[in-house]
Amino acid sequence: MINKLSMNDRGDASFVSSVARSLFGDGTTNWGRVASLVAFGAVASQYLKEKGRGHCVEQVGQELSTYLLTEQRDWLLNNNSWDGFVEFFGVADPESTVRITLMAFTGFAVIGAILALLI
Structure with missing residues (x-):
């Protein structure tokens, strides 16, 4: 893509707007396309x-910034702006996953120990 744009010959960054218009040219906007543009x-x-x-x-x-804040402004606002981006691509906190797993394991161990004492 970089070679096709002949970026060495340009003195400005207008190629970004061209790529953005091409990327969103079919009228479909989603976080994947926004992430691809960035x-x-x-x-x-x-x-x-x-x-x-x-x-x-x-x-x-x-x-x-200019393209996203002009051409995609309404879509961004309707999709919770960058907070929506983070929510869409959010990854679970690894520490909380480990903590939940350890708590569940401990809970099962305690229940097993109580049942063993009762029997």
Whole structure:
């Protein structure tokens, strides 16, 4: 994708808007597409930085923000903004999973011990 965009020839980050319009061009918006656009921006920024064009990285962020806050604003607001993003992609806290498992194991052990004493 980076090579197709000829990013070396451009002096600005307008390619971000082109990619965004293409990505959302069918009228479908979802968190997967939003995440894909942000991931593309990160990869493009890294590429630009490696090519000595680090000054363009801020422009990439501005283009992403402008597109999302204008073209996708209503959808973002209707889907709880970035809190909705976190809820959608949320991962269970590993510590709480381990804690719950240990509590359940301890509970079963205590119940087993009580039953053994009663019998």
